[in-house]
Amino acid sequence: MEQREAEDARRRHMARFGRRDTAPELALRRELHRRGRRFFVDRQVSRRCRVRPDLVFPRARVAVFVDGCFWHHCEEHTHLPKANAELWRRKVLANRQRDARNQAILTSEGWRVIRSWEHDDPAAVADRVEDELDRWTAILRRRPERVGRHRNRRGARCQLAPRLQSVTSSGSEPALTR
Numbered sequence: 001m002e003q004r005e006a007e008d009a010r011r012r013h014m015a016r017f018g019r020r021d022t023a024p025e026l027a028l029r030r031e032l033h034r035r036g037r038r039f040f041v042d043r044q045v046s047r048r049c050r051v052r053p054d055l056v057f058p059r060a061r062v063a064v065f066v067d068g069c070f071w072h073h074c075e076e077h078t079h080l081p082k083a084n085a086e087l088w089r090r091k092v093l094a095n096r097q098r099d100a101r102n103q104a105i106l107t108s109e110g111w112r113v114i115r116s117w118e119h120d121d122p123a124a125v126a127d128r129v130e131d132e133l134d135r136w137t138a139i140l141r142r143r144p145e146r147v148g149r150h151r152n153r154r155g156a157r158c159q160l161a162p163r164l165q166s167v168t169s170s171g172s173e174p175a176l177t178r
């Protein structure tokens with residue numbers, strides 16, 4: 001029942017602090033907006049898990065998470081409360097395991113997952129996001145040569161989806177990449 005305890009703790013935390021629209025999330029959103037990037041916020045992207053990435057770029061299949069230092073256990077800022085230390089340790093560990101599971105599912109479905117910490121510089125995170133989006137653009141640009149000249153743009157794009165998944169999916173890699 002560890003999982004359930006962790007979920008309960010998470011719900012309590014959300015009720016107290018609110019999961020959405022934390023200051024670091026807002027800073028990243030502002031930065032990307034300023035650079036002309038458009039995206040969805042807090043949206044479920046997979047039927048196999050309920051995880052809702054903080055930012056979603058559906059066309060490029062890029063999902064961005066801004067992880068809180070405490071709940072996702074950043075090495076620099078996590079100081080677990082001394083009381084019930086073992087319980088807290090288990091809760092945070094369960095969170096990290098859930099992060100890894102969810103990320104593996106999204107990756108297997110062709111999403112490129114970008115994880116950042118709330119303590120990260122928003123401009124640096126925005127750079128990483130843009131790198132990923134630019135890779136998509138590069139793939140899209142190369143595509144017409146492969147499908148031939150007679151296919152229209154829309155057709156080419158429909159054809160692209162399955163192939164892109166095989167390009168971007170790194171398979172069964174549950175490790176969290178930052």
Ligand SMILES: [Zn+2]
Nearest residue numbers: 069074077119
């Ligand atoms: Zn931190």
